Amino acid sequence: MAAKEFDIPKLPTYIEIPEINEGIMEGDGPFKSSKEFQNPLGFPGEKVDNWQEVAIEKMGELKSKYRSVQVFLDSCVKCGACTDKCHYFLGSSDPKNMPVARQDLFRSVYRRHFTFAGKYFPKLVGAKELDDEMLDDWYNYFHQCSQCRRCSVFCPYGIDTAEISMAAREVLDAVGVGQKYCNQILGKAITIGNNLGLPEPALRDTLLDLEEEIEEETGIAVKYPLDVKGAEILLITPSADFFAEPHIDGLIGYGKVFHEDGVSWTMSSYASEGANFGMFIGSYDIMRKAALRIRKAALDLEVSRVMVGECGHAWRVAYSFWNTLTGVGAGATDEFGLKLQNQLDSRYPQPQHIIEYTHDLIQRDKIKFDKSANDDRTVTFHDSCNVARATNMGGIPNGQFILPREVLKAVCNNYVDMERSTIKESTFCCGGGGGLLTDDLMEIRIKGAMPRMQALKEIEKTDGVDTLVAICAICKSQFSKVLPKFDFDPYMIVSAHQLVSEAIIMEKPQTDDSATQEAEEVTE
C-alpha cells in the first residue's frame, strides 16, 4: 500500500476549530491482522461468515458487562461539548473524528438493534444497520482514536469515547477484523514477555552493554540487575526503555537513582514489559493475562515492592487496573493474589511509579542534584494522557500533575508550562497513543499531533523552550517522529529521568552492590 499524500498541518497562533471536511480521513485504516496474530489471542483469523450476528451478540455482551458502555450509549444528548476537544478532529477536520460522531458510529448500531426508538423509527433517531460500510468505518475511525479521554473531561455526563472505542475494537476482534500492530505485539507480550519479542539473553546483553557504557562515562558502576531473586524492588518498565532513544536515557536515570538510594532492585526477563496493549483492544482477559505475568514475576523473584517506569498507559493499567486484575494492592481473594499481598511491603503504595519514588527521595533529601547541569535547557512538560486523566501519584489530589513537575523543578532551573488549556487534565495527546503508534497510521498521527505542537511552538516563541519532557514511551516515540515535521528538533523530547540522570550528584561509590550480587540469580 503506497503512503497517501497529505498536507502537514500549519501551526496557527491559536487553535482554531476547523470547518468540517467530510470524508477527509476516510480510508482502509491500519494494516489488518492475519490468522497468525489473531489465533494466538483467541480471535478468528479472518472476517467470519456470520459476522453481523457475532458482532451484535458481542455488543449485547459488552453492554451487559460494562456499565460505562450501556450508560454512555444511552446518555448522550448531542450537546456538542466534545466536538472541538479531540486532537484528531482539530488536526484533520474530519467530522467523524469529533468524539460524539465517533461514538455515534457505534451508538447508531446500538440504537438500531437494542432500542425501541431505533427498531421502529430508525431515521428519526439516527439508527443505522451494521453493514460492510459501517464496519469499515468502525475499523477506520476507531483506529483514529487514541483513547486519551480528553473528551470525557468536558462531557457533562463524563462520556468517555475511549470506552466506546475499546468496545468497538473488541467487537472487531470478535468478528476477525483485528489490527495487526496491536495484536502482533500482544502475541509477543503474552508469550515472550515484552512487546519487542526480546528474549532473556538479548535483554541481558543489552543491560550489560548499558552498564559498561555508564561506567565508562561516569566511572561509577551503576547496575541493571535482571532476574535477581530477593531484590527489594521489581521494576516494570516499557521495553522501549531497553534500546530506543530517548527512552534508554530514562532507564539510565532510573538506575542512577536506585544506585544513589542504595536499594536493591531488579527487572524480570519473564515480565519485561510495562506496556499492556490489552487495554487498547479493550480485552479484559488479555489485559489480565499480560498483568498476570507481572504478578508471577513478582512472586518468583520474592520482591517486596513493584515499581513502574515511565509509560503512560502502563501506569494506567498498573495504578487503576492491576489491583482489580491481579490483586497487587489490597483485598485479593485468590491464592496468588493473597500471597503477593502478604509478600509486598504495605508501607509503600503498590504499585509505585518511578516518579513517586524519585520524588520521595528528593523530599527526604536522599539524592542531590546539580541543577546547573541542565542549564542549557529550557524545559516544559507534556502531560501524557493516561497518566494525566486516568491515574494519580502521591495519593494527593492532582498528584499526577504535581509530582512530575516537582521532580523536574528539582533537577533544572528553567521550567515553564505550556498554555493551561493544553496541559494537566486538558492535555493534548501526542497523537500516537491507544495502539496508533504504527507507520501505517502516520497521517493521522501527524495531524493529531498538531494541537500539542501548536502549544509547544507558542512556548518556544515566548520562552525559548527547547526541551520537551514526557513520562510515556509512546509519547517519546511519537514525538521523535513528528517533531521534525513541525520544524522542531527531534531530540528535544526526553525522559524525565534523563534530566534527573544529568543533574544527579553521584556520591556513593558502589558499596552495597555486593548484596545484589550475592542474591541468587534465577535461571530459567
Next chain:
Amino acid sequence: MSAISTIFTALFYLSLAIFLIGMSRKIYQYWVTPAPLKIPTAPTPLTQTGVVMRMAREVALFESLFKSNKWTWLFGWLFHVGLLLVLLRHARYFWPGDLPEIFLLIQPFKYAAFAMVIGLVGLMGRRIFVERIRYISAPSDYLMLIMLLVIGVSGAIMTFTSNHTDVIMVKEFASGLITFNWADLPTEVHFLVHLFLVFVLMAIFPISKLLHVPGVFFSPTRNQVDDARKKRHISPWALKQEQEHAVKLDETLGQDNSEGK
C-alpha cells in the same frame, strides 16, 4: 366528564405508567450492570465525599459543560434551571387543597419560564447554525427541542398574556388525577397542546436521550472514587472468572471458522 377530559385523563395515566415502568427498568439495568474497572476521569476525587461533591457540582452547576463551552453551558443551564423552577411552581396544581407555605417561596419565580425558553432558543440556534453540532444532530434532536419550546411557550402564554386558562379548573383536574377524583379540564387549544406534549415527554423519557437524567448518576467516570491502589474493585463476572482460575479467552469470542486456535 367530557370526552376530551376522559381522553386526557387516560393519557395521563398511560404516559405516567410508561414513564415509571420504563425508568425503573432502565435504572435497574444501570444498577445491575457492573463497572468492572476503575475509570474516573481527572480531576478525580480521592474520597467518597469528594465524589458526592463532584456529582453535586456536575448536576447543579454543569461543571464539565462549563469547562467545555460557555455558550452551551449558559443556554443549557438557563433551560434546566428554568424548567426546574417552573416544575416546582406546577406543584400547586397537583396539590389537593391549600399549598404548604414553603411552596409560596417559589411563586415569585414565574419568570423562570423566560429563562427556560431563552435557553431552548439558544440551544436550537446552536444546533442549527453551528456546523459541527448540525452534523451530529438527528431529527429527534430537533424535535425534542421543538417540543420543549412549544411546552414552554404555550405555558408562558397562559401565564403572561391575556389568554389565561381557568386555573381553578386546572387545579381540580390535576389534583383530581392524584386523588382519583377525576374532573373536567379547560379546553383552550394552547392548554391542551401544552398538556399533551408533557404527556408525550413523559412517555418518551425512558426511550430517548432524556436518559441522561439517570445516566449522569451512573457514569463511572464521574461517580467512582479514585482509590484503586487502596481498595480492590472487582465486578462479579470478573471475580467468578478469577475463582475459576482461568483466563478464558475462548468464551468471549465469536465463532472461528478457520482451523485451530
